[in-house]
Amino acid sequence: MKMLNYKNDPLLLNQETVNDLISDNKNFIFLDNEKKILNLYSAFVKKSDFIRKEKICQPLQKTVYVKVSDKLKLILQEKSSNNKEMKKLIENYIGKRSIGERVIEKWFNKNIFPFILLRILSENEKELAEWTQEIEYFTDFLNKSRFKSPLFIEELLNPQLIYLAGCSLGDGHIDKACKRWTLVDGSSDEKRLKDSKKFVEKLTLLTKNYVNKTIIKEHTTKFDLRINNKPYCRFLNFFFGLPIGSKKKAKLQVPKIIYFSENDVEKYFWRGCFDTDGSVLGSVGFSSSDKNMFKECERYLLSKEIKITFFERSINIPVKYIKRFVEIGFAHPRKQKELIQRLKITPKLKSVKEKNDQKIDSKLRKIYKVLRTDKDGYRIRVNKTSLEKSDIDIEEVKKVVKEKFNYEIKIASNDLYYFKSKKVYNYLQNLFIYEPEWRAINGEESKQLLNDWNIVWKK
Numbered sequence: 001m002k003m004l005n006y007k008n009d010p011l012l013l014n015q016e017t018v019n020d021l022i023s024d025n026k027n028f029i030f031l032d033n034e035k036k037i038l039n040l041y042s043a044f045v046k047k048s049d050f051i052r053k054e055k056i057c058q059p060l061q062k063t064v065y066v067k068v069s070d071k072l073k074l075i076l077q078e079k080s081s082n083n084k085e086m087k088k089l090i091e092n093y094i095g096k097r098s099i100g101e102r103v104i105e106k107w108f109n110k111n112i113f114p115f116i117l118l119r120i121l122s123e124n125e126k127e128l129a130e131w132t133q134e135i136e137y138f139t140d141f142l143n144k145s146r147f148k149s150p151l152f153i154e155e156l157l158n159p160q161l162i163y164l165a166g167c168s169l170g171d172g173h174i175d176k177a178c179k180r181w182t183l184v185d186g187s188s189d190e191k192r193l194k195d196s197k198k199f200v201e202k203l204t205l206l207t208k209n210y211v212n213k214t215i216i217k218e219h220t221t222k223f224d225l226r227i228n229n230k231p232y233c234r235f236l237n238f239f240f241g242l243p244i245g246s247k248k249k250a251k252l253q254v255p256k257i258i259y260f261s262e263n264d265v266e267k268y269f270w271r272g273c274f275d276t277d278g279s280v281l282g283s284v285g286f287s288s289s290d291k292n293m294f295k296e297c298e299r300y301l302l303s304k305e306i307k308i309t310f311f312e313r314s315i316n317i318p319v320k321y322i323k324r325f326v327e328i329g330f331a332h333p334r335k336q337k338e339l340i341q342r343l344k345i346t347p348k349l350k351s352v353k354e355k356n357d358q359k360i361d362s363k364l365r366k367i368y369k370v371l372r373t374d375k376d377g378y379r380i381r382v383n384k385t386s387l388e389k390s391d392i393d394i395e396e397v398k399k400v401v402k403e404k405f406n407y408e409i410k411i412a413s414n415d416l417y418y419f420k421s422k423k424v425y426n427y428l429q430n431l432f433i434y435e436p437e438w439r440a441i442n443g444e445e446s447k448q449l450l451n452d453w454n455i456v457w458k459k
Contacts, residue, residue, distance in 0.1 A: 004120060005093045006050040006059070011041045011125065014048070019241040022256045036152055038129040041119055043238035044138060044231055050094060059094040064115050064231050065139050067146075072134035073111050079121040089120050112143055138231035146212040147231035156239065157261040159268045160206055163331065163456040165240040165255055166272020167203065169293075176245040178233045185276070185332075186222025193221065195334030199275070200225045202331075202457055209459070252290040254300075268456060270300060270328050280338035284325050287314040304328075319347045323438035329453040336453060343449075346440040353433045360431060366392060367400045373434055378425040381418035382409070 006012060049062040068076075080086040083101040091097050093116060107113045115138070122128035138147045150156040172183045183203065185196040200223040204214045207225075211232050217224040227233075236242040239257055243250035258265050273293075279285045286297055294315055301308055306321045317325055322342065330336045352369060354360065360368065370386040373379070382397055394417060398409045407419045441449070 003089075003092055006047065006095060009093075009119070011039065011119070012045065012047045012050075013042050014046065015244070016042075017238050017241050018257045019253060019255065036129060036133065037150065037156060038125065040132050040135075040149065040151075041115065041125075041128060044234050045115055045119070046234075056094075056096050058098065059096065059116070060090075060099065060114055061141050064234075065112050065141055065143065066115050066118065067110075067112050067136040067139060067143075068118075068131075069134040069136065070111065072131055073108060075131070076113065076117070076121055077108065086117075086121075090114075090117060093120050110143070112139065114141070140230060145229040145231070147229055147235065148210050149231070149235060153260060157258060157265055159265065159456050160209070160459075162255075162258060162265045162268040163272040164203070164206055165236065165242070166269040167276050168236055168240065168242045168272070169252055169269075170273045170276030172236075172242060172276075173247070174233045174237060174242055174244050178237065178244045179228060179230045181227045181229070181233050181236065183225045183276070184222050185225075186219070187334075188221045192334055193223075195332070195337075196223050198333045202333075206457065248289065250290075252288070252293045252296075254296050266300060267328050270297070271331055271453070271456065273297070274328060275330055275332040275335060278330070278335065280330075280335055280342060282342070283319050283322055284317040284339070285314055286317075289313065301325075319349055320437045322347075326449055329449065331453050331456045336450060340441075340446050340449065343441045344446065346436045347438065349437050350434050351437055353435070355431060355433055358431045361404075363400050363404050364431075367397050368428075368432060370397060371428065373425055373428050375425070377420055378422040379418050379420050380424055380428065381416060384415075 044064045048057075050057060050059045080089070083104045086104055087099055087101055090099055107117075118131050119128055122131060133151055135149070135151070138149055139145060150158075150161065155161075167183060168181070171185065172181060174181055183200070185199050187193045187196055197218075200216055203225055204216060207214055207227060211227055211229050213228070215226040215228070217226065233244070237244055240255040241253060243252070254266065254269060258269060274284070274286060277287050279287070288294060288297075294310070297315060298308055301317070304324055304327060306317060306324045308315045308317055308321075310316075322339075326339075326343070330339055350372060352372070354368075370383050370390055370392070372381050372383050374381065382394065387394065387397070394409075397417070401407055401409055401419065405421065405424050407421060407424065409417050409419050411417055
């Protein structure tokens with residue numbers, strides 16, 4: 001049997017993430033029937049830990065360590081007859097003679113071992129996966145930074161963590177060394193800056209479910225949340241595709257691991273994205289430097305029957321569809337208030353529907369969906385947006401208005417097509433229902449929305 005080492009270990013990857021593995025249809029098992037996460041080893045231990053620029057590194061300093069239960073410690077003791085044999089196995093795997101037997105004794109005294117030791121002593125990937133259930137937390141060789149990793153798929157796909165992944169892909173950043181995660185939020189406006197502080201503090205409480213230490217740095221116009229934790233950075237990179245280093249060189253996308261969920265957890269991901277890269281300025285907008293994120297965002301919004309308009313580096317959700325956006329919503333304190341305020345105002349934009357008890361002649365049926373009525377001056381105007389989406393043009397509308405009502409359509413200085421007639425106004429009002437695209441929400445509805453949006457902050 002060939003002895004396992006870093007050169008032939010199939011679980012050791014370069015920079016591949018779950019997104020890459022799923023896209024390439026690689027035979028790579030993540031889950032079993034008990035809903036456990038089978039492959040944590042590939043997430044936390046990389047080929048670059050062993051060799052870089054054709055030189056062997058110090059892998060026992062670069063790779064992660066694990067705090068294990070007493071049960072697993074006894075299993076590890078039984079797997080090797082003595083420390084000398086264990087030393088030989090480790091040195092063969094890492095390709096470097098740099099370990100003393102006393103170091104191994106310290107591992108057993110503290111129940112803290114290099115993750116590669118579990119890999120070496122396990123019979124196969126399945127046994128290694130079973131052992132990972134006995135890991136209390138991941139750490140470094142000095143046992144300073146600690147990361148409590150999800151061990152079951154339900155823990156991995158909970159709303160809080162999916163939301164955190166969305167925030168990370170939006171305004172989060174992992175440095176080149178993959179040791180520091182940073183998220184910045186701020187504003188030059190003093191009142192808005194207070195909400196940024198609340199947002200960062202809420203994120204801090206959320207991340208404390210996984211890490212032992214966070215840092216908030218306050219600046220003049222922003223708050224900087226930092227986590228110096230290598231296992232945490234590798235976890236976000238592997239399972240959720242957050243790039244290491246510059247995002248400009250990476251293809252940003254929705255974490256494909258979320259499709260293992262039977263529920264719509266993707267909305268929590270987009271809530272995180274909109275909280276960091278979104279805005280509420282009359283309508284809801286989303287900005288990104290990555291074109292693929294626009295495609296991903298459009299795909300999801302269309303699945304919710306929300307159409308968008310594109311700009312150079314942003315997308316916009318028209319007022320007509322804002323009410324449908326509430327399923328995603330915001331958890332950012334400032335953006336919550338801005339969206340709630342907008343939803344409490346009934347939009348001026350109106351739609352037209354036929355009254356059930358009235359008959360419409362064929363000529364009017366061609367054009368009625370593009371006509372709008374204004375009581376002020378009894379004006380009948382042509383809605384440009386509806387006209388663009390219809391299969392008729394302005395010349396055909398003019399022709400029908402002339403034949404049906406004997407009026408000429410005028411054009412105003414702002415390119416508005418209209419004519420005035422009290423008689424035609426009353427006639428159309430009798431045939432059609434002109435109503436806002438959606439109704440404003442009341443106080444009770446706003447409370448329910450805030451409760452739904454804030455679920456990401458609840459443990």
